[in-house]
Amino acid sequence: MNSAPLKHQIAACTLCATRFAATKTAHQPRPVVWFQPGARILIAGQAPGLRVHESGKPFTDPSGDRLRDWLGLNEEEFYDQSRVAIVPMAFCFPGYDAKNADLPPPPICGETWHDRVMEALCRVRLRIIVGGHAHRYHLKTRKGVTEVVRDWRSLPDGVFALPHPSWRNTAWLKRNPWFEAELIPVLRARVKELMRYD
Numbered sequence: 001m002n003s004a005p006l007k008h009q010i011a012a013c014t015l016c017a018t019r020f021a022a023t024k025t026a027h028q029p030r031p032v033v034w035f036q037p038g039a040r041i042l043i044a045g046q047a048p049g050l051r052v053h054e055s056g057k058p059f060t061d062p063s064g065d066r067l068r069d070w071l072g073l074n075e076e077e078f079y080d081q082s083r084v085a086i087v088p089m090a091f092c093f094p095g096y097d098a099k100n101a102d103l104p105p106p107p108i109c110g111e112t113w114h115d116r117v118m119e120a121l122c123r124v125r126l127r128i129i130v131g132g133h134a135h136r137y138h139l140k141t142r143k144g145v146t147e148v149v150r151d152w153r154s155l156p157d158g159v160f161a162l163p164h165p166s167w168r169n170t171a172w173l174k175r176n177p178w179f180e181a182e183l184i185p186v187l188r189a190r191v192k193e194l195m196r197y198d
């Protein structure tokens with residue numbers, strides 16, 4: 001399947017222009033589109049932060065450093081779109097709230113694009129679902145992040161649920177040492193196995 005037209009449509013999307021113009025940063029939409037239909041690994045995330053909005057490339061920030069460490073991938077491997085698709089619940093930076101935290105991904109993005117993108121990614125064998133917004137869409141759950149991640153062994157084969165790798169979750173990681181001790185080694189082994197395939 002040729003996904004180029006879909007990628008071009010997303011890259012040109014301005015559905016949230018008015019919404020973003022009303023935020024503190026008054027920015028314009030800049031969709032960060034990062035997938036090819038042959039990818040075996042999907043990283044389903046939340047939304048770009050300001051640094052990613054500026055770079056135009058996903059996870060070019062400390063969250064990305066932590067995520068790459070969790071996956072056991074270097075930058076070259078992580079950014080190989082033929083193997084790894086990175087699809088957030090919103091393709092654009094949503095702006096900041098009053099406390100300077102990132103606003104949630106606008107639901108219209110998932111409603112408009114997500115099903116079509118998932119259909120294009122028909123070769124994905126490993127879905128890594130990052131953060132509560134992505135958990136709700138991909139796992140159809142209303143449970144909190146801790147509960148979903150703690151029950152990782154009960155997820156379908158080829159699905160891992162992770163907390164967001166943001167520094168804001170450093171305390172969560174300290175409170176839940178089983179995550180890096182038990183889940184991460186299994187995830188890394190699965191990623192390594194799938195990175196072998198062309």
Ligand code: SF4
Nearest residue numbers: 013015016029092109
């Ligand atoms: S967040 Fe999604 S729906 Fe909104 S402008 Fe960006 S690509 Fe379009």
